[in-house]
Amino acid sequence: MTLVESITGHYARLLRVVRSKGFNRDDAADIVQDAYARLTIAAERADVRNPGAFLHVTAINLIRDRGRASGLQRLAVENDAAPDEIACPAPSVERAIISRQDLAVLERALAELPPKRRAALVLYRFDNMSHAAIAQQLGLSISMVEKHVRLALDHCRLRLSEAGEVADG
Incomplete structure (x- = not known):
């Protein structure tokens, strides 16, 4: 459909x-x-x-x-x-640009992840699924899902950190 x-x-x-x-x-x-x-x-x-x-x-x-x-x-x-x-509740132009840049970094970081690791992170963070539900859906153990989510988050943090160092340097 x-x-x-x-x-x-x-x-x-x-x-x-x-x-x-x-x-x-x-x-x-x-x-x-x-x-x-x-x-x-x-x-x-x-x-x-x-x-x-x-x-x-x-x-x-x-x-x-x-x-x-x-x-x-x-x-x-x-x-x-x-x-x-009157204060505007919207973010400043600078904050909006930084957020867009961070989003682009995160999109690239997600694309770099192996498929199951990316799927585990997306299901956990964006679909709010439990580790047990993700494990069942992906055919993995709960501990493997926990590992995938942790490693995916570490990878995203690393890429954001690297991008921040490039922007500062």
Whole structure:
């Protein structure tokens, strides 16, 4: 089943959920569209196992983000604060660039790992699976899964450390 086939039918339900949170039709449609755009981006990077759940969680997070943004605007109006006097909750441009660079280092580090080691780490860190569940899925012992996860994390830390030394030097 393709991604498009798996998300057909979610739009109307998601739109109802967003509208139930007090958004008008246009704003709700914008939020749902943003959720679909984020799903498309995520699906390009990794396998999205449950697109419907991904869309729902993303829409809820977007609703929260809008709530925070409107709260900051309301605070500014209430306090007559100038826009530049209100702290932005978003990371600084420098922090965002550093994070993107770290992400690129980690992606390369993951690509360097043997397949079972990479799978063990991804299942543990991103899918929140227990060592026992990973062992069963990969056909390994629990101690081997623990070893794979530990070595994978060590490898990622090493690559991040090396990248930091290159940037500093």
